[in-house]
Amino acid sequence: MVAIDPANVRTAAAHLRGRAEIASELDVDLRRAGLLSELDTSAMLAACAEIDEELGILARILVSRADEAEGFFLPGNNWRLTSVLLGSLLDDHGAIAEMTAPLALHTLMEQGVPAAIDGSNPTTTRDPVDSLVFTVAGLEALAVDPRSSPELAAAATFLATNPSIVEVTAAWEGTGATLPSHGIDEIPLRDIAAFLERNDVLRSAVGPNGIRVDDIHAEIDDAALVAAGIDPDRFNELAMPRNAEELLIAAVDHGTFNHNPTVARSFVQTLPIDYLDGQSIDIRQTDSAAIERLYDAATLDLGDSPEDFVTRALVVASLPESNSGIRNELITSNYAEIAAWQNELLNDSTLATDPNYRGNNWFHLGTSASDSVSPVIEGSLRVLGDEIWPGFGTPDAVDQDVADGNQAIYHHFMTSLASLWRTGSTKSPRLDTAFALLDEAANTTDTAEAQHLVAESTVLFSIEEQIVVDPYLQLEGLGIVDHVGTSVLTFLTNAGDSRSAAEVMTDEGELSVQADGVDLIPPIVIGEPVAAPAHDNNYLDPELLDARLPDEFDWSQTQANDWTSLAQRMPVIKDVTILTLTEPALPAMVANRARGNLDRD
Amino acid sequence: MPTAAAFDAAARSFDRAAAELTQLLTHTPGHLGPDTLVGGMLTLVAELTVGTAQVTASTTAVALTRRADTCRARADACRAFAAELEQYHRAVSQFDSATRNYDPTDPLALPPVRPNRPRPPANYIEV
Numbered sequence: 001m002v003a004i005d006p007a008n009v010r011t012a013a014a015h016l017r018g019r020a021e022i023a024s025e026l027d028v029d030l031r032r033a034g035l036l037s038e039l040d041t042s043a044m045l046a047a048c049a050e051i052d053e054e055l056g057i058l059a060r061i062l063v064s065r066a067d068e069a070e071g072f073f074l075p076g077n078n079w080r081l082t083s084v085l086l087g088s089l090l091d092d093h094g095a096i097a098e099m100t101a102p103l104a105l106h107t108l109m110e111q112g113v114p115a116a117i118d119g120s121n122p123t124t125t126r127d128p129v130d131s132l133v134f135t136v137a138g139l140e141a142l143a144v145d146p147r148s149s150p151e152l153a154a155a156a157t158f159l160a161t162n163p164s165i166v167e168v169t170a171a172w173e174g175t176g177a178t179l180p181s182h183g184i185d186e187i188p189l190r191d192i193a194a195f196l197e198r199n200d201v202l203r204s205a206v207g208p209n210g211i212r213v214d215d216i217h218a219e220i221d222d223a224a225l226v227a228a229g230i231d232p233d234r235f236n237e238l239a240m241p242r243n244a245e246e247l248l249i250a251a252v253d254h255g256t257f258n259h260n261p262t263v264a265r266s267f268v269q270t271l272p273i274d275y276l277d278g279q280s281i282d283i284r285q286t287d288s289a290a291i292e293r294l295y296d297a298a299t300l301d302l303g304d305s306p307e308d309f310v311t312r313a314l315v316v317a318s319l320p321e322s323n324s325g326i327r328n329e330l331i332t333s334n335y336a337e338i339a340a341w342q343n344e345l346l347n348d349s350t351l352a353t354d355p356n357y358r359g360n361n362w363f364h365l366g367t368s369a370s371d372s373v374s375p376v377i378e379g380s381l382r383v384l385g386d387e388i389w390p391g392f393g394t395p396d397a398v399d400q401d402v403a404d405g406n407q408a409i410y411h412h413f414m415t416s417l418a419s420l421w422r423t424g425s426t427k428s429p430r431l432d433t434a435f436a437l438l439d440e441a442a443n444t445t446d447t448a449e450a451q452h453l454v455a456e457s458t459v460l461f462s463i464e465e466q467i468v469v470d471p472y473l474q475l476e477g478l479g480i481v482d483h484v485g486t487s488v489l490t491f492l493t494n495a496g497d498s499r500s501a502a503e504v505m506t507d508e509g510e511l512s513v514q515a516d517g518v519d520l521i522p523p524i525v526i527g528e529p530v531a532a533p534a535h536d537n538n539y540l541d542p543e544l545l546d547a548r549l550p551d552e553f554d555w556s557q558t559q560a561n562d563w564t565s566l567a568q569r570m571p572v573i574k575d576v577t578i579l580t581l582t583e584p585a586l587p588a589m590v591a592n593r594a595r596g597n598l599d600r601d
Numbered sequence: 602m603p604t605a606a607a608f609d610a611a612a613r614s615f616d617r618a619a620a621e622l623t624q625l626l627t628h629t630p631g632h633l634g635p636d637t638l639v640g641g642m643l644t645l646v647a648e649l650t651v652g653t654a655q656v657t658a659s660t661t662a663v664a665l666t667r668r669a670d671t672c673r674a675r676a677d678a679c680r681a682f683a684a685e686l687e688q689y690h691r692a693v694s695q696f697d698s699a700t701r702n703y704d705p706t707d708p709l710a711l712p713p714v715r716p717n718r719p720r721p722p723a724n725y726i727e728v
Contacts, residue, residue: 004637004638004643005636005637005638008632008636008637008638009637009638011632011637012632012633012637012638015628015629015632016629016632016651019625019626019629019654022621022625023622023625023658026618026621026622029614029617029618030614030615030618030665032611032614033610033611033614033615033618033668033672034611036603036607036608036610036611036614037603037607037608037611037612037615037668037671037672037675038602038603038725039611039668039671039672041668043661043664044618044661044664044665044668047657047658047660047661048622048661050654050657051625051654051657051658054650054653054654055650055651055654057650058646058647058650058651061643061646062638062643062647065643
């Protein structure tokens with residue numbers, strides 16, 4: 001692409017004209033010297049004439065292009081924006097490069113983007129700035145055309161999927177200029193330019209030197225904008241949001257950083273995470289499609305190597321969530337990938353029904369647990385519905401808390417995994433031990449010992465998980481705590497079929513898990529003590545296992561009277577964890593959630 | 602034919618032109634930096650044009666410097682020939698005087714010898 005600063009280009013053109021003039025004036029001196037000396041100076045005269053002519057032509061071309069670029073300028077616009085667009089269209093599209101700019105613009109007006117790219121059929125004399133429009137189909141073609149610059153492709157993608165571009169139009173209206181008339185599904189070039197300008201301001205605003213996210217709801221003052229190199233007046237003219245949360249959402253929606261995978265990943269890393277920052281972006285304010293585009297952009301260049309998997313996992317860990325559960329789906333599928341990978345290391349092709357099966361791993365459980373909270377995030381399951389359990393907080397707050405908790409566990413485990421991969425240590429002694437036990441289990445020939453090692457490892461993972469999720473179990477009262485707890489209890493029985501947690505919850509505030517009309521676990525009344533079913537993995541020696549586990553909980557407990565208490569909850573979690581070890585439905589369910597098989601539509 | 606003065610004047614002109622061309626595009630690339638123009642065919646065209654002009658100016662400046670050197674050498678040759686010619690004219694005057702005083706009956710007197718006119722070392726010599 002080409003970018004032009006019209007003012008500087010004019011200065012350069014004036015300089016070139018001056019140089020050409022000097023070369024031209026040498027003609028007189030050289031002719032006189034030739035006459036005096038009777039030496040042949042024709043070659044030198046020709047050379048000076050050539051310099052004069054070439055520099056003069058270049059100067060005229062530059063002035064012409066400066067005129068064209070200025071024709072697309074918006075008031076106060078950053079010069080690179082529209083000229084980048086102009087350059088993308090006019091300069092880098094093969095045949096277009098052979099056309100004059102006005103000719104190409106006229107082609108765009110008459111024939112739309114495809115014809116313009118082909119450089120065919122140039123006619124019309126209308127003012128291109130006011131009348132140039134793109135159809136949605138044209139933008140879609142432009143978005144995927146390999147000849148489009150990344151920025152133009154990103155802009156076209158957004159515009160094609162947001163043909164009304166309300167906020168962009170509003171931004172243009174803020175300039176005080178008159179909007180060109182355009183039809184349905186037609187987007188004026190002015191709007192595209194306004195979109196690009198808005199994106200440029202967003203980049204500055206949320207870039208490394210831009211806004212701070214210490215408090216994403218605090219209003220950004222003019223001093224912060226000036227520090228980021230943004231004119232506050234222009235910021236207001238563009239109707240830009242005044243707090244970090246809305247700016248970040250706008251940047252996600254606009255694909256502001258989607259034009260380059262590295263840039264997209266850097267941007268994702270700046271997004272607030274409740275687990276780390278104590279605040280997160282409201283899942284009701286985000287757009288699933290925009291988040292998915294950001295994810296795609298940030299992982300575009302990643303392959304199947306372990307390093308790339310880790311990078312992809314860290315992208316997911318920092319993505320915002322939407323109330324369609326897009327991040328939850330990615331988390332679930334990534335858990336599933338790890339579960340399948342570890343299962344292969346541990347069990348190769350041995351099935352869970354085989355006595356020699358060494359056990360499911362914690363990531364099987366993570367997959368199921370993450371999957372079980374999706375209806376809460378999506379809002380299809382109102383755990384704290386007012387009619388059933390009043391007084392436990394608003395459903396929306398619960399959605400957010402569950403989404404944040406889901407992210408917290410995943411973020412902690414993925415950053416630990418990344419650290420293990422890159423440095424050999426997770427930075428968590430408990431997880432270091434858990435991974436080492438898995439490794440030991442995979443390498444021992446003693447099946448019984450391997451089964452105990454897997455059980456011990458999985459309980460350690462569960463302890464770590466429960467510690468991370470603990471603050472989220474304190475939120476919004478007992479209802480959500482009960483839901484999470486009972487979801488954990490039920491996952492093993494509904495994992496293998498299509499039943500969701502919602503289907504196993506009764507409308508009486510009682511939870512039952514049945515198969516063929518038979519209770520698999522005793523019915524649980526919400527708010528009542530929760531008891532774990534005694535584990536039936538009789539290949540494990542309970543005493544031997546308990547002896548191996550950390551001495552920080554009373555593992556003999558079988559009931560939790562208070563689910564918010566880690567000490568009471570953990571023994572039950574341990575029993576549930578042990579129960580999952582040979583659940584035969586889990587590997588199949590996990591395989592269905594693995595990346596690539598996940599239905600993200 | 603050019604005189605030494607003409608060659609000197611021409612040499613000065615050639616030198617001046619060479620200096621102009623040497624300096625002609627020194628600052629031009631700075632005017633076309635990233636603050637002015639980035640990427641695309643236009644940048645390539647600008648860089649190619651300026652680069653070609655720089656090479657042309659540079660080679661032409663070298664050629665002009667050679668022309669100036671030639672002019673100075675020829676001016677020197679003109680001046681050397683002029684000196685030889687002046688010496689010749691003095692010899693001719695001496696010869697004329699000796700001829701007038703020569704007595705052919707004096708058995709001891711030698712006839713004066715006419716000096717040879719020097720030949721210009723090159724066809725461009727003008728005095």
